[in-house]
Amino acid sequence: MAEQEEDPLMSSQNLTCPLCLEMFKDATILTCGHTFCRICLENYDETQREVADMACPLCRVTTKLDSQCTACEFGKDAVSFCIACSYYMCEGCDEGHGQLMTTFFKGHQVVSLDDVKEKDISIDELSNKCSIHKRDDKDLFCKDCKVFICYKCTIVSHRDHVIKNQPDVVDELKNTVDRLIKLSESTIASLKENIGFIENKKEGVQEATQKLRADVMEAVHVKSIQLQENERMLLEQVDALQERCDGDIDTLKENAVNRIQNISRSLALVKDGIKTRHLEMDRLTEHSLLCEELEAILGEAFDETSAKDIVESVEEVKFLPTDNIHEEVGQFSTPTCRIINKFEFPKHIQGMVKKNINSVVIAQYGGQSVIKIKSNGDKQDMQKLPSMFYYDIAFQSRSKMVVSSNSYYEIHVHAKDGSRLATMEVPRGGDYPKVSIGPSDEILVANKSSQVFIYESSGQTLTHTIPTPNLPKQAFATMSGAIVTSSCDANPSVVQLFDKDGNAGTSIRALQGEYLYPAVDSKDRIFIAKVKKGTLLLTLYELKGLDLRKKAQFEKLKISPGSNACYLVCLSRGMLAFACGCWLYFVKVPYI
Structure with missing residues (x-):
């Protein structure tokens, strides 16, 4: 059984106060760099009344809880504040600031901290004045620009924007935080349960591999001593299988x-x-962004299938002993790939991209929206962009979508809410442009011309082009930097590798009437689908520089005859999605 591990929420020293041993409340950092809860420091300071200055509870360096100068690096006591x-x-800083009040700091308002204390005035309240209309408070929030403004600014520079009162913004933010707290707690609980599930599956791998060992050793026992070397080799294969599976399961748990x-x-x-006494304007804006980032993290799908797939793939491996004493002890069976589900759509699929480990997003011919579909058949209509047809799609980080439209040369980048962020004009080629995303969010475009175009992540700049002789219709980037291209349904159909300087690597050429479609997984393994007359043949390759080395070829699968315009996508190590014509297939592949 696995040893009990610490709660990851409590094991991080960066989140725990050394005095109360709880998560930070109003975290306060001292001049020495150590951090404590504010209330813990105040209670600790009460016990140090006999000395003028407080010593850090950890390193004993002398420090103070009073305000210190933030305009210089000497950490002296502050006497004033410039709004x-x-x-x-x-x-010293106050004197220097005052000498420049008629030049650099003209119009700046400086208040004495003694006056602030005597009149019980909040620095936050003094900082609430508009920098343009200096007598007016910034008590309104522009939702479009995410800044606080005064009522005059709404007329001058924020006309027709969505404006809200500060109390309403605070209330909305607090409600958002409350909702995120509940969702976080629920998500964390589910993730902990998922960790337990993963650990149990690791035990399943161990049980399956132990059975394989028993089968091997029982067969070797009845053979002659000359077969011991063969036994060693077989057990090494089992060990390698378990090591690979254990490593992948440990990675799932670590994730x-x-x-x-x-x-x-x-x-x-x-x-x-949200617990601070006064939420400054900048803090509210920053806090809104923090909430958006947390909501994005919580919206990511759980990997609930990979651990199960690993165990099932090991259990499918069988040891086949031989009856001939003069032959080797035996060999391991090779699991086969199979279609686990297929779906027919009313129109041809002309764009497909991975959404998560068990679903894809597809675009159909002439469609103005895209569909998310899971391997179990659940469907969901996604973004709709009026007056534009989807021809191909790809997703960047933060759910940004790159769309090839019904234009031979335009590609658009859209935010999660559908707003357009950028438009790229691609040199016209022999077909509508196909798009894919590289490991650094760069955008790759292939349009059946003699080159592949690579744009930086925003889509604003064409960084470089890669000359390709085979007029590719698809291009994908690997984690190692290689570019995989395919001429798809051309005759002949060719898959070829290039580096970003245009140097060519392995070339795989199909026979007449055969068409090749590649896909790259997260481990830089490359699957190539060969389509011919209603059959699908999948081959797995390992990437070594610019060379492809065949690792496994699976038996042919029967598919419905359709268009030669096809797509192959890697969803996980054990699952592929393949589209051909109006049909979408989810294919289970062996865990090799």
Whole structure:
């Protein structure tokens, strides 16, 4: 059984106060760099009344809880505060600031901290004046620009924008935080349960591999001593299988733990920000962005199938002993690939991209919206862009979508809410442009011309082009930097590798009437689908530089005859999606 591990929420020293051993509440950093809860420091300071200054509870370096100068690096006590600069100033900085009041700092308002204390005035209240209309408070929030403004600014520079009162913004933000807290707690609980499920599946791998060992050793026992070398080789294969599976399962668990830690860190920042006495304008804007980031993390799908797929793939491997004493002990069976589900659509599929480990997003011929479909058949209509047809689609980080439209040369980048961020004009080729996304969010475009175009992530700049002789219709980037191209339904159909300088690598050429479609997985393995007269033949390759080395070829699968315009997508190590004509197939492949 696996040893009990610490709760990842409590094991991070970065989130725990050394005095109360709880998560930080109003975290306060001292001049020495150590951080504590504000209330813990105040309670600790009460016990140190016999000395003028407080010593850090950890390193004993002398420090103070009073405001310190933020305009210089000497950390002296502050005597004033400049509202325009948002700086606390010591006597030296205050004097220097005053000497430049008629030039650089003209119009700046400086207040004495003694006056602030005597009149019980909040620095936040003093900082609430409009920098343009200096007598007016910034008590309104522009939702379009995400800034606080005064009522005059709404007329001058924020006309027709959505304007809200500060209390309403605070209330909405608090409601958002409350909702995110509940959703975070629920998500963390589900992730913990998922970790337990993954750990149990790891035990299943161990049980399956132990059975394989028993089968091997029982067969070897009845053979002669000359077969011991063969036994060793077979057991090494089992060990390698278990090591690979254990490593992948450990990675799944580590990903879940890291996700919990990311949620916890973001949640701590969200909670801490909303508890401050006065939410400054900049803090509210920053806090809104933190909430959006946390919501994006919580919206990511759980990997609930990979651990199960790993165990099932190992259990499918059987040891086949031989009856001939003069032959080797035996060999392992090779599991086969199979179609686990297929769906027919009313129109041809002309664009497909991975959404998560068990679903794809497709575009249909002449359609103005895209459909998300899971391997179990669940469907969901997604973004709709009026007056534009989808021809191909790809997703960047933060759910940005890259769309090839019904134009021979235009590609658009859209935000999650559907708003257009950029439009790229691609040199016209022999077909509508196909798009894919590289490991750094760069955009790859192939349009049956003699080159592949690579744009930086925003779509604003064409960084470079790669000359290709085979007029590719599809192009994909690997994690190692290689570019995989395919001429798809051309005759002859060719898959070829290039580096970003245009140097060519392996070339795979199909026979007449055969068409090749590649897909790259997260481990830089490359699957190539060969389509011919209602049959699908899948081959797995390993990438070594610019060379493809065949690792496995699976038996042919029967598919419905259709268009030669096809798409292949890797969803996980054990699952592929393949589209051909009006048909979409989800294919289970062996865990090799």
